[in-house]
Amino acid sequence: GAGVSQSPSNKVTEKGKDVELRCDPISGHTALYWYRQSLGQGLEFLIYFQGNSAPDKSGLPSDRFSAERTGGSVSTLTIQRTQQEDSAVYLCASSLRGGGPHEQYFGPGTRLTVT
Amino acid sequence: RKEVEQDPGPFNVPEGATVAFNCTYSNSASQSFFWYRQDCRKEPKLLMSVYSSGNEDGRFTAQLNRASQYISLLIRDSKLSDSATYLCVVRLLDSSASKIIFGSGTRLSIRP
Numbered sequence: 001g002a003g004v005s006q007s008p009s010n011k012v013t014e015k016g017k018d019v020e021l022r023c024d025p026i027s028g029h030t031a032l033y034w035y036r037q038s039l040g041q042g043l044e045f046l047i048y049f050q051g052n053s054a055p056d057k058s059g060l061p062s063d064r065f066s067a068e069r070t071g072g073s074v075s076t077l078t079i080q081r082t083q084q085e086d087s088a089v090y091l092c093a094s095s096l097r098g099g100g101p102h103e104q105y106f107g108p109g110t111r112l113t114v115t
Numbered sequence: 116r117k118e119v120e121q122d123p124g125p126f127n128v129p130e131g132a133t134v135a136f137n138c139t140y141s142n143s144a145s146q147s148f149f150w151y152r153q154d155c156r157k158e159p160k161l162l163m164s165v166y167s168s169g170n171e172d173g174r175f176t177a178q179l180n181r182a183s184q185y186i187s188l189l190i191r192d193s194k195l196s197d198s199a200t201y202l203c204v205v206r207l208l209d210s211s212a213s214k215i216i217f218g219s220g221t222r223l224s225i226r227p
Contacts, residue, residue, distance in 0.1 A: 033215070042202065042219035043159070091158060103149075104215075106158035 002026070004107035006092050012113045013082055021077045021110045025094030032075050033104065034067060035091045043091065049075060050097075082114045116141055118216050119205050125222040128193060135189040136221045138203030147206040148179055148186050152199045153220065159202055162188075190223075198225045 005024045013019050025032050034046040045059040049069045060066070064082075069075040079086055089111050093104040121138045128134045140148075148165035163170065165177040165186050176189040190197055203218035 035217075043217040045215060045217075048215075103161045103164075106160065108158050 004092055004094050004105050006090075006107040006110050008110060009108065010111045010113075012115060015084060015114055016081055018078065018080045019082055019112065021079075021090050021112070023075045023077070023092030023094075023107060025073060025075070025092070026105055027073075028096070029094035029105075030072065030097055031095045031102070032069060033093045033095075034075070034077050035093065036088045037091060037109075038088045046077070046090075079112075082112075084114045087112055087114045117219075118142060119203055119218040121201075121203050121218040121221045123219060123221060125224050127224045127226060130193060130195055130225055130227055132193050132225075133189065133191045134193055134223065135187055136201065136223075137185050137187045138205075138218050138221075139183075139185045140203075140205045140216075141184065142205075142207055143181075143184065144207050145184075145205045148177075149204040149206075150175075150177060150186075150188050151202040151204055151217075153202055154199045159217075162201070193223075193225045195225050195227065198223060 007022045011019055030051055032049040035043040037043050047054055047060055047067050048056045051072050052069050064080045067077045089109040091106055091109045093106045095102040095104045119140050126134055150162040151159040152162045153159040163172050163177050165179050167179055169178040174191045178187045200220040200222050202220045205216050
């Protein structure tokens, strides 16, 4: 079946604008994760969903960041009043279940550039 | 100190060589361990899980040393296509996803 998809693939926005990033996980995967990766850096965990609930939001860098997941499927990550330091690749991953050694399948990412 | 540390490299080795790199973790409650591979400007993909007894998948061997809190990845008979960044991933005993920690990666470049 289809893998994890993300849209848009690239987004250029002006500082101060809001952006919304979308993730479609693999069908049947109950766990969904958002990460961010700056150029040449490792992955920074942002938030985790199990079903529609987010038991762990501790990675969100500020209150400008929020995320939701509806129907146990699609998730959106919203960044309000974007800043230049928000520029990064935002990666979404899903796994069959949260917890345990379940493999995470990553989407291709959204490259966000804030000018 | 970072929770998961890797030598960033780059490791530059000739085709056919054997190369190994380690990853250290600081939390003794770490339970699950993985190596992911990330090609340039691509998403990470699971290379292999790391089991307590060590495990092998073709040319790749992963080992876990709980006493010293490190995992290793050995690549034998390296191929040009092995050139990538290798990410060490640690999941702590707590099932909360915030305990999934990625290392910054080790860059490997295989030359002809």
